[in-house]
Amino acid sequence: MSRPTGSLWPVLVLAARISPRKVAGAAFLLLTGYLATPVVAVLLSVVTRAAVQRDVPAVVWCAVAIAVVVVFELLMGHFAHLLYFEVGESQETVLQERLARITNGTRGVEHLDNARFADVLTLVRRDLPATRGVLEAALQLCGLIAQALITVVLLGFLIPWLALLPLVAVLPVLTSRRADAVLEAAKVAGAADERRARNLLILGTTANAVCEMRLYQAEDEVLRLHRESRAAADRLLERARLRAAVLRAGGQLCFALSYGAAIFLVVRQALAGQADVADLVLVIVLALQVGAQVAAVLGLLTTLQGAGRTLTRIDELEALAQAGSTSEGSGPVPARLRTGITLEGVGFRYPGTDEERLHDVNLTIPAGSTVALIGENGAGKSTLVKLLCGLYRPTSGRILVDGTELSELSAADWAAKVAPLFQDFARLDLLVRENVGVGALPRMHDDEVLREALRSANADAVLQRVPGGLDGLLGRGYGDGAELSGGQWQTVCLARALVRERPLLLVADEPASALDATAEHALFERFAELARAGAQDRGAVTLFVSHRYSTVRTADLIIVLDRGRMAESGTHAQLMNNGGAYAELFRLQARAYL
Structure with a gap:
């Protein structure tokens, strides 16, 4: 997992791609400045010799030279900092x-349900800001x-065996790596406990969750x-920090003893008249x-090791x-669509x-049908919807679109033909224009199209109450935007689905869950209208999930799921005549309104 030197080259390559001139300039300035440190040691030696010889002009000039x-x-x-800091920020970006491309760049979203992926993602999110300092550490x-x-050369000129002193630094470097x-x-x-603690912190600091x-x-x-x-994760870290401190102290103690021995031998030579x-001042x-x-190198190696782990985790x-x-x-x-969508043995x-x-x-x-999915919570309705949208692939069986397997179609082109409104829809703290326009990016700046989508979604009232209209901000994630109710957010997200151009699959997973009765009736009236227009124009399929049977009965095909299996399918009349689960549930819900 640790690769301090292996992380150095990719970092420099990335920095050079961002701004080769700034990297070269920072390297030159930093290297020139670092070379001044041994020069100070030599000048201190010279000023000491001049002081002993009572050469006042030489002392003054050396003192001025040291200050310069x-x-x-x-x-x-x-x-140098002004140059590499800006490049470091660009590297983090x-x-x-x-990281965003990895998370969103595949056809499906199966990796987001992987516990290992979630743990590694938590660690990367935590450590990624530290990568902005990697270029500085490398330089x-x-x-x-x-x-x-240069220090080794100067020590070697004075007393040859002193050139070995920097080699003793290898031991604290090795113990530092072991400590890391x-x-x-x-x-x-402790990654799982860390992730749980972070999620609970978000839960305890989010407005809606705090109210509940x-x-x-x-x-x-x-x-x-x-x-x-937090304590479970910290206990592991505390024990590890103690072991790491002991390891580092041991390595640095060995170096300190070697350093003291070198000073002692030089002093003895000075007393013997050999220096x-x-x-003596120069050696000290x-x-x-x-x-x-050595101390600086240990700190820099820790930074580079951290960067190496972050890059390794991103690779993972x-x-x-x-x-x-x-x-x-x-x-x-x-x-x-000419024949429609077929599921064959899908699991x-x-x-x-x-x-x-x-x-x-x-x-x-x-093709051209309106389909309702019903069933108890956990029956598999949303899972089936996501399979049809192409977000997941079946682990068994296959899905056919006009006789062609969905997996063989272009994922991007199929996604462009799906107009979704999920139950857990995304509330984007962005402009109204962006909230709706993200549904069809090329149409984001077509005001008439956006307004029509909002009208179709019965979101006119939302547009009127937001200061700035289409260019008004929603949410308060980063600005003083308008706060919407759950139902208002749902109408905006519905407009996002409706702005799509000529979709083949219109999906609504519990579209009326946050709406009042009037808005729900208007919504399904609009759905029926869109379904008829889409069916006539391009054979589009409208698929919705609902627990409200008064709306379900209007569908051309009703599918009843029970614990992941298809229990019944047919029209409302057919299922009522069958007297099965659908008929029982429909009558039960109908009696509640009598």
Whole structure:
């Protein structure tokens, strides 16, 4: 998992692609500044010798030279920071975009149900901001290496065996790497608790959830669960940090003893007349610089190791996403449905589970028909909807569109022909224009089309109450936007579905769950109108999930699911005559309104 040197090259390549001039400039400035440090040691030696010889002009000039060199080093570091900091921020943005592409870049969404994917994603989200400092660490490491080489040469000129002193730094470097490995293992072991703690924190700080928890008086329980999860993750980290501290202390103690021994031997040589005071000062200053270099290298290696782990995890996320997806189809999606959609022996289970959510579903949805899916919660209705949308692929059986397997069609082209309104619809804290226009990006700036979609979704009132109209902000995620009720949000999301151009599959999963009776009636009237127009124009299929049988009865085909199996199918009249589960449920619901 750890790859500090392996992460260095990709980081530099990425930085060079973003801005080669800034990277080259930062490297030059930083390297030039780092080379000033050994020069200061030499000048201190010279000023000491001049002081011993009472050469006042030489002392003054050396003191001025030392001040100039120190200021020069600080300036070089400052200007280098201005260059590499901006590139580092751009690097983080590039990695964020890569993470988003991995999460959203496959045909299906199976990887999002993978527990390992979720754990790794949590770790990457937490550590990704630290990658902006990787270029700085890489450049500083290169500067320290150049600085250490000059230090070795200077020590070797004075006393040859002192050139071995920097080699002792290998031990604290190795123990530091081992300490980082211990910490990394603890983070991985506590990833599930970390994810649970983060989710509970979000639950305890989100307005809608806070209101409900307050009324249920469950705030203390949520906080308790958060503390338990946080403590479980922290216990692993605390033990790992203690072990890591012992490892690091051991390595640094060995280096300190070696450093003390070197100083002792030089002092003894000075007392024996084999070295003067200036040489002693030079050795002490250079040895101090070696100690500072070792400490800095350990910190930089930790940063690079962290970056290496983050890059490795991003690679793992990409592998998990690709493993959960299958090859992309490239077949053309028909402009018009002629026979319809057929399911042959379709079965499905979510990744990482053995439970079959759908079992041997055989079904034909004729072109131009309106289909209603009903069944108890957990019967598999939403799963079947997502299969038809192409978000998942069956684990057994196949889905055919006009006789061609759905998996063989272009995923992007099929997605463009699906107009969805899911029960857990996305509430985007964006402009009204963007909330609706995301349903058909090329039409986002066509005001008339957007307004028509909003009218069709009965969302005129929403548009009127939002300051700025189409260019008004919804939600308060990053600005003072308009807050909508659940039903109002649902009409906006319905407009997002209706703005799609010539869809072949219009999907509504519990579309009226947040609407009042008047809005629900208007919605299904509009659905019926759209279904008729789509059926005549292009053989489009309208599929909706509902628990309200007064609307279900109008469908051309009603499908009853029971624990993942298709229990019944037919028209309202046929199912009532059969006297099965549908008839029983319909009469039960009808009696509730008498």
